Amino acid sequence: MTDTILVLTEDTLATADIEHLLALHEGEVLTYRVLVPADSERPLLATVVDNLGLGELGEAFDRLRGKEPSVREAKATADEQLAASLAEFAAAGREATGEVVADDPLPALRAAVAAGEVREIAVVTYPHAWEDTFHRDWASRARDELQVPVLHLYSGTSELG
Template sequence: MATTIILTEDALTDADVQHIQGLQVDPPERYRVLVPEDTDANVVAAIIDHLWTGELREAGEDLVGREPTEEQAKATATERLERSLELLRAAGAVADGHVTQEDPLPALTAAVAAEGGPEGVQGVVVVTYPHVVADTLRRDWASRAREELRAPVLHLYAGTSAIGD
């Protein structure tokens, strides 16, 4: 069964689902969605990202350390996963997935291995918001996944048709 694995930091949007499905000539038979818990973001990088995109209030919240509890982070990730699966299914796809630990790379590597390695998946798609520091230094999830998997990984910016590096 052809599978595309999607790693996303937020719930997919209708636009994200359309872009992901539109990128593939032969739609996969299944999508597997991974959504990480986020309990310990890099505060400095988050502040720079918010300032870069003009989100002053969010930068201030990061500065005072309003991070979610573990329970809140898991609940938020579960909601994002359920919403993403709902949208994929509404678009006619077979989809499953799960919430991962904060660092999603081990779960992504395991999901790819479960499908027979990079040759066994139709694609790996990482959907994030732009992260100026991580993207520039190639420490973003997509860059790290390419290094770990030694396979092509498509990086989409959430809610847009923009493709990351």
């Protein structure tokens, strides 16, 4: 087994996120690989519930009208988030690699685990009321399918999902 921590994130990793990830294995030299999905197909109900829960009425209305980013826009956003996340690792003195993956990141996680290169998976997201409650979030799905430890952190906090 290699010493790779696979980090799945839906947004740019904040400095606090990097600090929490590195503190989990203080004193160890590990490889970090960041995956950022190009999110172009957001589930209607889950997204609207999240928007309403956060008071984002305009975003909820847009989603109800079917407004979603194009595949090209989603890929460009994910590329920016990945580059900024890798820069955060570099600023912390750690090297990391990464890639943009498909809208559903589970196949990419599955492939990485099958290749034998993953020690554990850290999922960093914002709270999602619907998906977290019904265990349809990325971390819960990964725990159900994969045979490696999965940690779910809420972005910018030390809270566990």
